[in-house]
Amino acid sequence: MDIDYLPRILNARVYDVAIETPLEPASDLSRRLGNRVFLKREDLQQVFSFKLRGAYNKMAHLTDDQLERGVIASSAGNHAQGVALAANELGCRSVIVMPTTAPQLKVDAVAARGAEIVLHGESYTEAFARANELMREQDLTFVHPFDDPDVIAGQGTIGMEILRQHGRPVHAIFAAIGGGGLISGVAAYVKRVRPDIRVIGVQHVDSDAMARSVAAGERVELADVGLFSDGTAVKAVGVETFRLVRKHVDDILIVDTDETCAAIKDVFTDTRTLLEPAGALAIAGMKKYVAETGIEGETLISVACGANMNFDRLRFVSERAEIGERREAVFAVTIPERPGSFRRFCELVGDRNVTEFNYRISDESDAHVFVGVSVTSRAGADEVADIFRADGFETLDLTDDELAKVHLRHLVGGKSPLASDELLLRFEFPERPGALMAFLRAMQPHWNISLFHYRNHGSDSGRVLVGMQVPESDRSTFMVFLDELGYRFWDETENPAYKLFL
Template sequence: MEKVTLKDIQNAREVIKDIILETDILENVRLSEKTGARIFYKCENLQRTGSFKVRGACNKIASLTEEEKSHGVIASSAGNHAQGVALGAKQAGIKATICMPANAPLSKVAATKSYGANVVLNGNVYDDALAKAKEIQAETGATFLDPFNDKYVIAGQGTIGLEIFEQRSGEVDTVIVPIGGGGIIAGIATALKGLNPDIKIIGVQTANIPSMKVSFEAGKVTSAFNDITIADGIAVKTPGDLTFDIISKNVDQVITVTEEEIAEAILFMMENQKLVSEGAGAVSTAALLSGKYVPNKGENVVCVVSGGNIDINTLYRIMSVALKKQGRRISFIAEIPDVPGSLSKLVSIIANNGANILNISQEKLAEGKFVKKQIVEATIETIDFDQINRIKSDFIENGIKVEFI
């Protein structure tokens, strides 16, 4: 099996230095205060194409022979590798075809097309797109660019590790990294362990697709899929054998976070750091907010924000989930008497408790057990669960039957 070394990563930095940005490291003061550690963000969401993937893609394209380039390139991607390959191919003057899941965010599909790539949609997860890419490759002879299980790709992603070490002047104790197929964490772990073997590397996956965690625990590459995820950038059912080999040697721990925890992390980052992150980029924050990883006091922790390419419609839905989980938005169905003033009383209870109505609808039912009754459905903005409980108690005291949903 091919090996990736610190030297490979240092060479990759020279190859791609004129293409990629050295992204900022920013301290998240709120998380630092909450944990007692010092928490920093490595902001690859501010990278060209909005994701770290451009690093590995451009390093790989630079390694191709003229013969390989002449056939064009093809790649499979949930969206971010797609944009990296499309940009790299455009700069190299070669044709690119990208296969993406049919449910890939529209923003990622549009961005990939904007770089001049041909986009083919297939299936629901990365693995489905991969199968389609292999099919097209066999027909066209195009050069396949793997998004993670490739020496040059891993080395390109590893340049993030070099930047983290240098930007923090070596003051790094732990780095928390998203895992899908494993390319970014394999590269970062190789770089940082090569510079200081004592640095801890923590990987984070979504619990819906915990393929690397399952593989890590089983000691061999193992597929895993429980459900779809808002973290589409790490929706990989089967990790790579090369990435697994590196991770099994250089990564200290792999943990998982839930979809709700990811949604909360996205909201937290927007409110407290003014950063827009996609689901995959927020899992490192989710690991800290959820307590799945608890740093020591004074520990220097860097969370890699791998990308910011999130569809605005998806972001709206995620915000609704996160606000509900925090007790800041709630919906309910209430049964009130069909008499004048009933709806006014319900609205007054909400207003007197300082909550705000976002939407409300009233339905009068004139048959069965609902004779002389009305059904009201509403969504309200609240401060916390204590406020919700006060509203619920006031409803009950006033004879209003209510179900919070």
């Protein structure tokens, strides 16, 4: 059934708990992008996210009997806070099932609003399944985070406010997509009132169920999702949101972690506010759109949809923001081990800011230098590399090499003549107790760990680099071990940076 969302949005009950958030100009982003950039500041809602709009609108339409029995929801955090707030306002019981991977900040915020919290599973999908079981067992009413017309209509009031606040021409509105509730509501309103405005969705590269579904022409369920952008980590989009996105959304852009971190920094520069990764996706997508299309002088609006950032994640964000903004380039440079070579190399670097420099002697004829240099663009990285090569220094650009950025910068000079039969693998361990022991117990006792590197970045998973001495005759057994272990991994044994430094 094709629902008419215009009257639903116009009559949505959201302002008992939500504020009409400001549409603020982003002066620094506008200057850098050559367009008029505005941020719709949904991070300023009392739960620091837009989610209370849809949750309250849904619950405000429940019957007295439904409210008396109570509600249940599944959420990684922001929708949970919206449901808990609405339950307080409407005087009803609320039960929230959250995945065990939900940021503690969000768990604490939900508990502070009086909701009963159940932690279950490692993803939204598992939490959703448990919530449905409890709904049937306790006769509760389910408040879906995105696939419900009343929830979609509540989020659609953001689009209504944007057009009321900015009556002049708008080229495009950008919004993050997880399950699709936000962009469905915004697009349903905007395309009815101002169909000339482009509505563009943005997804994180490891949680792109909507983009894949639209490309396939049917809903696609992902086998797993990354949790860096936990607010959009959804394996399968909604039936109604899929329909609305196909009908109203002009395009979906995919951004990676570095681009998202750079967008968080961009918004901080303009507003002194720290968005969570999901909250910054729209800004990252907007920047990508400008870079790909080359548009200038247009009005672009991004929905800054959430600011529930775990503090311990800031270290990871700050480290990756410079690379995401293409302000740092990382190189491995080989220079002769003879007097004057190092001085010549420094002369080539010139007055550029050196962000990192690692070196350890390991060969009588050549020295391998790991160096980070500040640049203003990807072209700047190519320019620096060309300068090194033109002077006869063999140069490997590692700016886009995940192994180099996460691990090798801390391990330069680690070659060992004892590491025979060594395989190098990069793992993502779940950030939970026992993950390492599970790995060790699954190993064959005669396989020796020859390298192990881990650093807590405040990310959704532990980045671990492991060197293991596995005899050639055991390689097939080793592949079975990796398959049964179930951790995401990348074989880096042939990585050129590994061969150079380790």
